[in-house]
Amino acid sequence: MLWEKQEGITFDEFRSFFQFLNNLEDFAIAMQMYNFASRSIGQDEFARAVYVATGLKLTRHLVHTIFKIFDVDHDDQLSYKEFIGIMKDRLHRGARVKGRHHSSFSGCVRSGARRQVKQLWRKYKEKM
Template sequence: LKEKELRKVLDSTPSFRSGNKALFRSLDQNGIISYSEYIFLLTLMTKSKSSFKIAFLMFDKDDNERIDRDEFLLKSEEEVKKQDTTLLLHFFGIKGNKKLSFEEFRNFYQNLQEEIMEIEFHEFARGKSTISPMDFARLVLRYTVVHKDDYHKYINRVKERSSPDDMGVSLRQWAGFSLFLNNLEEFSTAVRLYANADMPVSPPEFSRAVQTTIGEPLDPYVVSLIYRIFDANDDQTLSYPEFLAVMNDRLHRGLKGRLDKPWGWGPFKKCVINELSRY
């Protein structure tokens, strides 16, 4: 972008509002963020409420429960400070002298998670109030790096075990699943005994573990769909190691696995072909 175009984009940055749950949708393509800010946003998208405080303390160097622009940048190089981004202007204003309280930072974090959750849901709902079991499975497996053969195996299970009478997954039910996903680390701790012993777990045991983790039950229909995807033998049990591995991949949107993969035109073409073969 030329300087004039960049300035025009930055000038359209909305001011910080605690209740803005459509920030990125309102920006559309008119926003500029750095790579480090992209990683920062991705990290916030995968954090549970219990671990969020640590993310805030990382920035709050002077322990005054407020974050200023310099603390957010984490670096003191002048060339870094000179480059404004949409996120910097949104947080700290045009002059860069505003500060974020813990409450404001937490509101941004919660709004970000809710906005991404809604965007994902509406993309697959296509104007309807629910998403089909098949699309739920595709959404659950999205961003994972499972082999395409395994991917089709999961999808075919759901297809075979579903019927036209299925009511589909509502936004509220998807929100519950997203909350569970963002607390996956705590959930994996709660079921470590099963995972270490490779013990299959029934839906009631699964539901109890989820409620222990997030403080509220996961919708029974969503639990049944999870078992349609991951219950290999249709015996109402699933293997936790396999389930946790795929869900951890989904939570981090495949980033961990992809960073270890080779770069270049060849791997890029292979990746595109692999992704297209899923549909």
């Protein structure tokens, strides 16, 4: 079992985690420093790096949960690859098509723009 006692995540912890994900690029820079030094990061360092990079204070329980989920080799350390690599892949997964990244939003905008252009073209041709 991963946890000694099963404790859920509060809404505030959930919200903090997603605020953190919105600032993932800032944190990734801090995490890369550890990567360049060929070091992994412990829970206290992780929490401190999140705070310095994003201004968010994650609870000890949330940090512990993040480590239980992402610490693939169970060494109580997160490497750049274990966390940032997985999170960046996850954030882009919904927009990936045949190995290329596409924004769902931009695809929707293009589709809507094409419809509008076709309608305008039809109206233009009717007036001619």
